[in-house]
Amino acid sequence: MKGVVFTEFLELVEDKFGLEMVDAIIQASDLESGGAYTAVGTYKFVEMVSLLTALSERTQLSIDELLYVYAQHFFKVIETSYAALLNSYTDPLELLASIEDHIHVEVRKIYPDSQLPTFKTINKTNQSLILDYHSSRAMYSFGLCLMHETFTYFGFDSKVRFQKLKSDGTHVRFFIEKGHGNRKR
Ligand code: HEM
Structure with missing residues (x-):
């Protein structure tokens, strides 16, 4: 899974739940990367599952609900970075x-x-x-x-x-x- 997916996810978590939550879910997940992501890197999908699970446990929101909220944020990234692709339709x-x-x-x-x-x-x-x-x-x-x-x-x-x-x-x-x-x- 691309690093941009992780960096934007952690940014969303910070926006919605605060920096303490970002630290808490990184601590709670056993991450091969240690939680240091770059937008152009590639990381294992299991890291995203760990982060989502840790966030779900702390927010009472289901993984599906979190993925839905995350996609609202991700679409804004698409609108900014891939406007030409969207506007070709x-x-x-x-x-x-x-x-x-x-x-x-x-x-x-x-x-x-x-x-x-x-x-x-x-x-x-x-x-x-x-x-x-x-x-x-x-x-x-x-x-x-x-x-x-x-x-x-x-x-x-x-x-x-x-x-x-x-x-x-x-x-x-x-x-x-x-x-x-x-x-x-
Ligand atoms: C995943 C880009 C439109 C459905 C992704 C990823 C990128 C991306 C970068 C992550 C790939 C990875 O982590 O390796 C884009 C761009 C779009 C676009 C630039 C528009 C210009 C859409 C739309 C849908 C969609 C309209 C709606 C159905 C998905 C899904 C995934 C995904 C479901 C998650 C990966 C999976 O389910 O296996 N997309 N996407 N994408 N995209 Fe798109």
């Missing part, structure tokens, strides 16, 4: 249907060792999309939030439901509907 459904063949392809060019999920389009219309998520990391809640944020970014309401095709969350089917446009970009 005008329709959120088109963007979501293109993560696999375009968006994450570009991400892999920047970070060749990134660990990305697989998205497969099952069905697409002008108003809806059925998308299958596959990843050993089971970060579907992170994906759910990035979908909501994508619609908001383009000024659309949305309705996203999902169904776990595997109970551990490594294979999840998303049913995505585009709602009304509420502003022009």
Whole structure:
């Protein structure tokens, strides 16, 4: 997992819960890296799981809730650092249907060792999309939030439901509907 994911995560924890919480979860997790991350480094996913678990225990928020909140923050990073990529689309459904063949392809060019999920389009219309998520990391809640944020970014309401095709969350089917446009970009 890329260092930028860790550095931004710890920044979010500091913003929401304070620096003491950052120290506490690093102390509580047995981290190979010692908790010193650089944005361009690559670290084991188990370190993220340890940090999330330690934070979950201290906040009473579930891992899925924490991943959702984290993705709200991560989308702001995307908006700042990858604006051109976002703005090569005008329709959120088109963007979501293109993560696999375009968006994450570009991400892999920047970070060749990134660990990305697989998205497969099952069905697409002008108003809806059925998308299958596959990843050993089971970060579907992170994906759910990035979908909501994508619609908001383009000024659309949305309705996203999902169904776990595997109970551990490594294979999840998303049913995505585009709602009304509420502003022009
Ligand atoms: C992971 C970039 C859009 C779903 C990631 C990672 C990066 C990234 C850097 C971390 C990779 C690693 O740690 O090795 C981007 C950029 C985007 C974008 C630049 C837009 C311009 C989206 C959207 C979704 C999405 C719209 C919505 C479904 C995910 C998920 C992961 C991920 C679920 C977590 C890894 C996993 O589940 O295995 N993305 N992403 N991404 N991205 Fe994207």
